[in-house]
Amino acid sequence: MNTTVNIPGLSLKNPVMPASGCFGFGKEYSQFYDLSKLGAIIVKAATGETRYGNTTPRVAETSSGMLNAIGLQNPGVERIVAEELPFLRTYETSVIANVAGSTVEEYVKVANGLNHSVDISALELNISCPNVKEGGVQFGTDPELAKEVTYKVKEVSRYPVYVKLSPNVSDITTMAKAVVDGGADGLSMINTLTGMQMNLKQRKPIIANQTGGLSGPAIKPIAIRMIYQVRQMMDVPIIGMGGIVTSEDVLEFLLAGANAVAVGTANFQNPFACPEIIEQLPKTLHQYGFSSVEDAIGKGHVT
Amino acid sequence: MNTTVNIPGLSLKNPVMPASGCFGFGKEYSQFYDLSKLGAIIVKAATGETRYGNTTPRVAETSSGMLNAIGLQNPGVERIVAEELPFLRTYETSVIANVAGSTVEEYVKVANGLNHSVDISALELNISCPNVKEGGVQFGTDPELAKEVTYKVKEVSRYPVYVKLSPNVSDITTMAKAVVDGGADGLSMINTLTGMQMNLKQRKPIIANQTGGLSGPAIKPIAIRMIYQVRQMMDVPIIGMGGIVTSEDVLEFLLAGANAVAVGTANFQNPFACPEIIEQLPKTLHQYGFSSVEDAIGKGHVT
């Protein structure tokens, strides 16, 4: 079974990669399995400077999902390039860097910083992280801003840029169109939906930041819908994510129009989520009558 | 334990009511229990004329949720007033009529039609049903249109109007503000999130309408967040809904700022969902240190 996928900057042996923020920079999960099994790895967000992130509690459990408000804690792009990314060199897999910021300038700074790394193959532009007070979310819901930040990052980056869309919008196709107009090489969708959970005993939101991003199987139908809608409108490469747990879920994303997929929350439940999905995928594709991954992409569209 | 709640047009003995579309016009569930136990009943949507609705399959199951695309099937406002609503007269509970339409004129027509009914106490203006091709969803995502339809319905209706908001928007507070400006007596939130599920065998969306509305516990964190945000901004009466299954869920909605709540999908899993929640609620309130329902409303807000 041919499971390879080729999208800008990425020649993937299989379409499955851990999602940003759910795999750190790979070290911890490398004790469970050989990271070379992975199609690619999307590492934790990088910002211009070190960020401490939000106060705790930062996570909560919901029905078939979880909320998180980590707040982009990371050591900053410079240290990430110098201290974190080289570790992944030894693995035969592609690395995608996740770029975050509060201002267009910060995004550009991070993209510039990442130009110094030889360990990555593409950028994922996180314009949708809902957990940063200053600005973070506007980029993800305002098409003009989204287009601008995409354009500015494309201008400086030597890597293909996948823009990660926020699902917290009325019309995902407008956002998709805007960032493609801005020069995005591909899309990554979806990020988390903004949610909240109450602590009944303490009479306040569980998450210290009050709101958090909802991820996990709960949001899969929203991810599938949005990918379907965007794929219906245009032929841009899409890395799909949101609630993937099994190889059947991966096939569902492929049918909806994703070219590759990322697995986030499922890693927490099962550290072997990615390699297990990768192992199952050929069987699943075969079972449903597909001869390769490419063969399944977009095949769920009613014409 | 005092569980009464007073909001425009509704003096409720308890804050729990079945949600629109999940309880028909009450007949079927009346075989399970005495409907007089309910705080109120929100009946199925009424449109200007008979609607057949979408082709089947109309529902799908998701992780901790379901998708539906019924498509507003209903016998039309006239027959609802004449044939369906009188049945509920014998029960000591308030009835809220759900108003839907494809044009402002149709909403007004339905509201006018409902003026002829003596069996209802309030309207719920469904500007958010995502399953009707023509127009349905625009009202729910465009603040100007939402304000206009609210205003026009308020102009003709002799009943208080609760406007039911769609969660498929970037900023729920803008929508809330618009409809309150339009004269809404209260809000009802949230309706379903637009989602999709693939049929892997048939290589097409399970729901014939392709997309459907996501409901159930999966969406509760989004409902809680939106109610919290709106309550933070203004003091409008809110009927909260989205994933309620237990009396703890009800308390969570109250803390977030809902004055009353509706239970939808849970009725399908357990026909006794509403009376069981109503029975548990006083114990739950007591357990968490509240002396009445009113006492808990909005108490989850961090000041």
Add this chain to the structure above:
Amino acid sequence: MINKQLLPIEHIREIAEETFEVVLHSEISAELKPGQFVHIALHGHMLRRPVSVADVDANAKTFTIIFKIFGEGTRALSQYQQGDNLDVLLPCGSYYPVESLSLDHALLVGGGIGVPPLYYLGKTLQEKGVHVTSVLGFQSKSQVFYEKQFQQLGDTYIATNDGSYGTQGFVTDIIQQLDEPIDYYFTCGPTPMLKAVTNQLQDENGYISLEERMGCGVGTCYACVVPLRQNPKESKKICKDGPVFSANEVMLQ
């Protein structure tokens, strides 16, 4: 009146490939009529699963369901064990109007998971003295179940798609070769089969039983509608007005 009951599993066993027979104990088993279904809640699943009544033992106050593993829910159900309780709504839906029909010879036509309700129907007809002929279709030999039980009711013909058992082909191939006149036919199975059968037997009186994805299962949510043949703008609910309809009442899609 529909009840919600917690019913102990008296017995569960695999009777064919991924096909399970479950006997449940309920005080109201005797009220269940042929063609009706029960609506089963499963831990971790939002929606209940509709499954037909396959048999009733009024004395023992038990009834039987037979299901095939189709997806996650039926897979979960197959892992329940004797003594476990199932949360069930019952009885649900309409039934074959056995009492009000006068007939001498009935033809039962079932396909796959459409076979179970026909067994209870056949038994009831037999008790009324009706002569029963059964034509049952399965995908292949490993899927065949209840052949012996149907043989107790009368002539029984099996078709398998792959020819690994009985006649190779479809139930319609067998029906074509039956020459005894029938008064009524009763059919349940996948929609393509129902279409073929109702077409083939369009000159006969018959009843069909339909399947559709359900929300409530009790008639409130309009998930399970089927358009009327006479007027496709009007519809019936499969969970409440059905699953049994007279053969010409509704449009098969």
Add this chain to the structure above:
Amino acid sequence: MINKQLLPIEHIREIAEETFEVVLHSEISAELKPGQFVHIALHGHMLRRPVSVADVDANAKTFTIIFKIFGEGTRALSQYQQGDNLDVLLPCGSYYPVESLSLDHALLVGGGIGVPPLYYLGKTLQEKGVHVTSVLGFQSKSQVFYEKQFQQLGDTYIATNDGSYGTQGFVTDIIQQLDEPIDYYFTCGPTPMLKAVTNQLQDENGYISLEERMGCGVGTCYACVVPLRQNPKESKKICKDGPVFSANEVMLQ
């Protein structure tokens, strides 16, 4: 190295009000060190639950956890039975550096569900010949557990909030009255207790064990951070760098 194992429950019993002791069999039980935790997956729950190692039997290749019902997950866990398997990540986190410390007298201070890890610590210390004094706090009599076991390790004092057993009040009330000098204290329990204890014993060397809501439990997600006392802009991860920290390393919030 952290492993993911499916571990059979050898034994589960309620040892105090809503408090359960579970013995699990694992080939690597002997690798578990005092202070470490295991991360348990539960059906129908997205996130694993961290629970401390309360005891290890290296010969039998078993270890013990003790947990109190707090919410849905621990309630579900309490319903598991002997023979059921638990999906567990182990060993997780840091441990009390028993091997590298030289000490004669250790004070263990535990509150509620902070008590379990101290038992395994106490046993390990005792085996090293350390003199152990234990001060344990519970809400009320019905919640007290493992008193006898701790008594085997040395002097054991119990405080209950409501005075229904032992001393009425907090562990700090008891500590105040202890007059023997200690070399190290080890404390685990709710944050207010940790604050009070570390304050009271600020002139002593000590180790604390922290709790926080976790995502991954293995150090990737940054859910469980705690700021450093010296530089609150820097942080440690409780799941990986902790749960055990030296008393002055991190800021208690």
